[in-house]
Amino acid sequence: METKKESLVLSRQFEKVNAILEKYSYKVDNLITILQEIQAEYRYLPEEILTYVATALQISPAQVYGVATFYAQFSLKPKGEHIIRVCDGTACHVKGSSQVLKAVRENLGLREGENTTSDLLFTVETVACIGACALAPALMVDEEVYGQMDEEKVQQLIDRLLGEGEKADAV
Amino acid sequence: MNEKMAQKAVVVDGQEIVLNGEKNILEVAKKANIEIPTFCYHSDLSVYGACRMCLVEVEGRGLMPACSTPPEPGMVIKTTTSRVLQARRMMVEFYLANHERDCTVCERNLNCRLQAIAASLGIDEVRFGERKEKLPKDTSTFSLVRDPNRCILCGDCVRACKEIENIGVYDFTHRGSQTKVEPAFGKKLSEVECVYCGQCSIRCPTGALVVKSEVDNAWRAVLDSDLMVVAQIAPAVRVAIGEAFGLPPGEITTGKIVAALKKIGFDRVYDTAFSADLTVVEEAEEFFRRLQKGERLPQFTSCCPSWVIYAERNYPFYLENLSSARSPQQMFGSVIKNFICQVENVPREKLVSVSIMPCTAKKFEARRPEFIHDGIPDVDIVLTAQETIRMIKTANIDFRELEPLPFDVPLGAGSGAGVIFGVTGGVTEAVLRYAYERLTGQELQEVEFKGVRGMESVKEAEINFGERRVKVAIVHGLAMLQRLVQDMRRGERYYDFVEVMNCPGGCIGGGGMPLEYPDYQEVLRRRAEGLYNADRLSVVRKAQDNPSIKFLYEKWLQEANSEVAEHHLHTHYYSRRRISDEVIRIQEAKSAQKVDIAVCVGTSCYLKGSYDLLQELLELTKEYGVEDRVSVGATFCLEHCTEGPNIRINEEVFSGVSKDKLRQIFEEVVLSKLVAEAH
Numbered sequence: 001m002e003t004k005k006e007s008l009v010l011s012r013q014f015e016k017v018n019a020i021l022e023k024y025s026y027k028v029d030n031l032i033t034i035l036q037e038i039q040a041e042y043r044y045l046p047e048e049i050l051t052y053v054a055t056a057l058q059i060s061p062a063q064v065y066g067v068a069t070f071y072a073q074f075s076l077k078p079k080g081e082h083i084i085r086v087c088d089g090t091a092c093h094v095k096g097s098s099q100v101l102k103a104v105r106e107n108l109g110l111r112e113g114e115n116t117t118s119d120l121l122f123t124v125e126t127v128a129c130i131g132a133c134a135l136a137p138a139l140m141v142d143e144e145v146y147g148q149m150d151e152e153k154v155q156q157l158i159d160r161l162l163g164e165g166e167k168a169d170a171v
Numbered sequence: 172m173n174e175k176m177a178q179k180a181v182v183v184d185g186q187e188i189v190l191n192g193e194k195n196i197l198e199v200a201k202k203a204n205i206e207i208p209t210f211c212y213h214s215d216l217s218v219y220g221a222c223r224m225c226l227v228e229v230e231g232r233g234l235m236p237a238c239s240t241p242p243e244p245g246m247v248i249k250t251t252t253s254r255v256l257q258a259r260r261m262m263v264e265f266y267l268a269n270h271e272r273d274c275t276v277c278e279r280n281l282n283c284r285l286q287a288i289a290a291s292l293g294i295d296e297v298r299f300g301e302r303k304e305k306l307p308k309d310t311s312t313f314s315l316v317r318d319p320n321r322c323i324l325c326g327d328c329v330r331a332c333k334e335i336e337n338i339g340v341y342d343f344t345h346r347g348s349q350t351k352v353e354p355a356f357g358k359k360l361s362e363v364e365c366v367y368c369g370q371c372s373i374r375c376p377t378g379a380l381v382v383k384s385e386v387d388n389a390w391r392a393v394l395d396s397d398l399m400v401v402a403q404i405a406p407a408v409r410v411a412i413g414e415a416f417g418l419p420p421g422e423i424t425t426g427k428i429v430a431a432l433k434k435i436g437f438d439r440v441y442d443t444a445f446s447a448d449l450t451v452v453e454e455a456e457e458f459f460r461r462l463q464k465g466e467r468l469p470q471f472t473s474c475c476p477s478w479v480i481y482a483e484r485n486y487p488f489y490l491e492n493l494s495s496a497r498s499p500q501q502m503f504g505s506v507i508k509n510f511i512c513q514v515e516n517v518p519r520e521k522l523v524s525v526s527i528m529p530c531t532a533k534k535f536e537a538r539r540p541e542f543i544h545d546g547i548p549d550v551d552i553v554l555t556a557q558e559t560i561r562m563i564k565t566a567n568i569d570f571r572e573l574e575p576l577p578f579d580v581p582l583g584a585g586s587g588a589g590v591i592f593g594v595t596g597g598v599t600e601a602v603l604r605y606a607y608e609r610l611t612g613q614e615l616q617e618v619e620f621k622g623v624r625g626m627e628s629v630k631e632a633e634i635n636f637g638e639r640r641v642k643v644a645i646v647h648g649l650a651m652l653q654r655l656v657q658d659m660r661r662g663e664r665y666y667d668f669v670e671v672m673n674c675p676g677g678c679i680g681g682g683g684m685p686l687e688y689p690d691y692q693e694v695l696r697r698r699a700e701g702l703y704n705a706d707r708l709s710v711v712r713k714a715q716d717n718p719s720i721k722f723l724y725e726k727w728l729q730e731a732n733s734e735v736a737e738h739h740l741h742t743h744y745y746s747r748r749r750i751s752d753e754v755i756r757i758q759e760a761k762s763a764q765k766v767d768i769a770v771c772v773g774t775s776c777y778l779k780g781s782y783d784l785l786q787e788l789l790e791l792t793k794e795y796g797v798e799d800r801v802s803v804g805a806t807f808c809l810e811h812c813t814e815g816p817n818i819r820i821n822e823e824v825f826s827g828v829s830k831d832k833l834r835q836i837f838e839e840v841v842l843s844k845l846v847a848e849a850h
Contacts, residue, residue, distance in 0.1 A: 046755075051355070060333070062363070063342050064355070065342065066344045071346075072346075076356075
């Protein structure tokens with residue numbers, strides 16, 4: 001897993017930031033879009049990069065930080081390669097989504113207060129409703145929906161995902 | 172009132188008020204002698220309209236915020252209706268729900284706008300629970316303490332730092348119930364670009380931002396009979412300390428302050444205006460030398476510690492231009508620890524030097540390592556005017572009734588020139604009074620240079636010294652300074668001498684002064700007038716005529732800019748990094764036999780094209796096929812800003828690196844290191 005982590009760090013190419021800043025002509029008005037593109041690239045907003053953006057746009061780092069923390073879409077902590085969104089809307093909630101969430105976290109070995117696995121492969125989030133109430137309780141892995149989940153199905157799903165991860169590693 | 176006038180009038184609480192260009196209802200109400208409460212309105216900052224304390228009822232419109240509603244002819248305004256009172260009470264209750272309720276042990280107890288407004292509205296109950304989560308206090312700087320648990324999110328500090336200083340240390344972060352006002356990344360003030368000026372703190376309506384108190388240390392020193400405690404009083408505080416005791420701003424209370432300090436237990440009390448005179452002589456002589464040689468111009472003043480630290484972080488190219496003369500506080504500190512200890516025959520470690528200052532950044536200045544010798548600082552304790560007022564109150568002294576006392580000998584009072592150091596333009600005027608006589612050899616008849624006085628944010632003047640015309644600029648507030656420097660760098664403006672003060676109005680607007688009033692501009696104007704009056708009342712009005720200055724040069728310093736003077740009264744400056752952080756890793760060497768290269772992308776190097784160097788460097792590693800053996804990173808400052816762009820190879824810094832030079836360095840240094848590593 002260590003090699004995976006290292007290669008992730010390497011994939012965060014600094015030069016991309018400059019291309020993004022260039023694309024939006026270093027305009028403060030485009031700050032939100034700039035941050036969105038940076039997050040798409042890095043999967044989160046690293047502190048050094050935000051400071052760099054502030055320098056390049058000639059505004060204070062506090063201002064950039066203020067914007068980055070205002071919107072729920074931005075994350076200042078590293079996010080995993082895959083995002084698992086467990087639905088906790090009304091329908092899923094009554095159908096036992098908290099058990100599903102617990103199972104997901106346990107299978108990934110997440111500790112209290114942790115939402116991302118240490119190998120930066122998975123991040124677990126809860127969302128209010130993904131519109132799949134008929135399949136409750138449901139969850140999404142990236143763009144794919146999995147319905148009528150229970151603890152056993154969660155375990156199978158995670159095992160499969162981890163297996164794919166290792167296969168990808170081997171390649 | 173005739174009909175034409177009535178057309179331009181409004182009615183405030185039944186009283187007809189004729190409009191005369193007032194910007195908002197607040198100003199109109201003031202004309203009717205009604206002070207509408209606010210937290211977030213400051214006449215010198217932008218209108219924010221967030222605190223909702225200033226709601227008034229406008230007939231036909233309902234509740235309107237008085238700060239952001241311009242008056243219109245015919246408006247009927249009521250400032251105290253049941254709706255208004257209900258709204259204000261509700262707002263204060265909401266504020267208190269989020270605010271620590273430990274008033275009796277707060278620095279701002281009885282000096283707090285939130286407390287005062289809650290009291291005036293008769294709030295006797297808060298119906299909401301308290302904030303559960305306790306956030307940590309920030310005590311990381313020498314100057315300020317930030318307690319987020321007392322913050323009511325009025326944003327005054329955010330706007331003060333952005334608009335007056337254009338630094339923007341704080342901003343609103345997070346959202347909803349989690350909203351905070353804090354520095355970038357929730358860092359401490361010591362880790363961001365704060366210059367410790369305290370402009371945020373004097374505008375804070377609660378105890379969320381307060382001066383870091385040294386009062387306990389001061390009491391310990393004065394109550395210890397083994398120690399000799401020597402105080403110096405800065406010019407600006409003498410026209411402000413009285414405000415805390417019901418005297419009007421601008422009233423000169425120098426003698427009373429001396430008397431109060433003596434009662435408290437200070438053994439000697441001296442005048443910082445004296446060392447300001449010393450600064451005038453040293454700084455002016457330095458200026459003449461530069462004028463003659465035509466080098467290191469413009470000369471910037473260096474008495475403002477916030478400006479100095481700002482320059483060290485942002486203007487590496489001007490550090491040579493800053494006057495090397497120490498600030499009056501540090502000059503006096505040096506005089507106390509090197510000269511007075513001999514006169515008094517007291518060992519340095521038994522002599523405690525205390526300065527009474529208008530300024531929070533002076534606390535930082537006193538701790539600069541340059542001003543600490545063998546572990547003994549030249550200035551041991553810095554008390555702001557606010558802390559001095561507290562000591563006077565603790566000692567139960569009836570300040571108003573005190574008989575004035577003179578300063579101690581042998582280094583008695585300063586001249587009028589030294590006194591006006593406390594107001595923007597004052598340093599320049601003091602230097603001009605010296606320079607004129609020194610350069611023309613004639614006696615200066617009219618000592619007042621009115622052209623450099625006043626509250627405009629940038630003042631310019633040209634003075635003829637015989638054949639030489641000298642161009643000076645005076646600026647206060649770092650936001651204005653930044654614009655001025657931009658113009659100077661572009662070659663659009665040229666000066667020989669630039670006076671810079673961080674605070675609006677100069678030291679009279681310092682962050683350690685009595686708290687901001689609703690009528691702050693008027694308070695500043697009157698404090699300035701007070702200092703000019705003190706100057707007019709002085710027997711000696713020019714630094715060079717001060718007999719104590721002559722005495723000190725005869726007994727100790729020999730002459731201006733002599734070796735002794737250089738050693739004890741001058742200093743030097745350093746480039747400082749703006750933000751503490753780590754290297755951003757871009758290319759990681761896999762091999763153990765590797766070379767680490769960091770390219771500086773801090774502001775200064777970035778503007779000189781360091782980003783292109785970074786790209787070039789990555790290309791070079793590819794070209795030579797050593798990507799696996801060269802780690803490349805970007806760093807924010809290598810603290811060699813003047814000679815940028817800079818790169819660091821292992822531990823060695825290379826400056827002034829161009830693209831061509833980079834290739835040469837890469838081939839000669841990096842490749843040879845790699846070869847050496849391989850063996």
